[in-house]
Amino acid sequence: MTQTNRKAIVILENITRTYPMGEITVEALKGISLELTEGDFISVAGPSGSGKTTLMNIVGLIDRPTMGNLLLGGTNTAALSRRELTRLRREFIGFVFQSFNLLPVLSVFENVELPLLIGGKSLSRNERKERVEYFLEEVGLADRRNHQPPELSGGQQQRAAIARAMVGKPKLVIADEPTANLDSENGERILELMKKVNHEEKTTFLFSTHDPDIWKMADHILFLRDGLVESEQKNNK
Numbered sequence: 001m002t003q004t005n006r007k008a009i010v011i012l013e014n015i016t017r018t019y020p021m022g023e024i025t026v027e028a029l030k031g032i033s034l035e036l037t038e039g040d041f042i043s044v045a046g047p048s049g050s051g052k053t054t055l056m057n058i059v060g061l062i063d064r065p066t067m068g069n070l071l072l073g074g075t076n077t078a079a080l081s082r083r084e085l086t087r088l089r090r091e092f093i094g095f096v097f098q099s100f101n102l103l104p105v106l107s108v109f110e111n112v113e114l115p116l117l118i119g120g121k122s123l124s125r126n127e128r129k130e131r132v133e134y135f136l137e138e139v140g141l142a143d144r145r146n147h148q149p150p151e152l153s154g155g156q157q158q159r160a161a162i163a164r165a166m167v168g169k170p171k172l173v174i175a176d177e178p179t180a181n182l183d184s185e186n187g188e189r190i191l192e193l194m195k196k197v198n199h200e201e202k203t204t205f206l207f208s209t210h211d212p213d214i215w216k217m218a219d220h221i222l223f224l225r226d227g228l229v230e231s232e233q234k235n236n237k
């Protein structure tokens, strides 16, 4: 083969997720198969209730599928214990939440540093400082490092959350509706920032959105409806 194969870093094989609700069962995901290769910038688009959050949580190792296989970096996650899943999540994944989820009593610097303190990453104090400062610079928040999240705008808080997701240099960043709490201008800025990190760090991004202006900024769009991929679209880079 002459072409260089990019590595598959996420593989989903027929993933389902059902929730028992008294007498009935809600089928949030009805059989999702997909493959992400290194450097992908993919969005999961779909209306409310289509299964986006369920899918993000499963790929992010926050939730487990009812059936099907999830492989991350070649590891089949089905056989892993809770402790092994936590370790894999910390090493492999950065997660960005719709509502930022920053700790209000910590400074921006401390929020971004946190994954380096709890992740068992053996960086010295100085290495940590350098790493945090690099990513604060990257997201344009160097001058806000000593502020607390409530003192920042929504867009700034989400930029801090992206720095926090990136600081451990994960292979994969998952973002569940990262722009849903932002106005359209700040939402597009967050997407530009994610794209920049995608190019510079070769980080793979999987993000969900119900906003056409946001999903059209992805290289590859998966349209979800009722727990199934209804269609796909690839954009020219």
Ligand SMILES: Nc1ncnc2c1ncn2[C@@H]1O[C@H](COP(=O)(O)OP(=O)(O)O)[C@@H](O)[C@H]1O
Pocket: 019, 021, 026, 027, 028, 046, 047, 048, 049, 050, 051, 052, 053, 054, 055
């Ligand atoms: N914890 C839960 N218990 C029961 N049903 C759930 C739960 N979480 C999600 N669902 C249902 O699964 C479907 C998909 O939800 P979700 O993944 O949150 O979709 P989206 O993020 O696209 O709005 C919906 O019908 C929702 O009501």
Ligand SMILES: [Mg+2]
Pocket: 052, 053, 054, 177
């Ligand atoms: Mg959702």
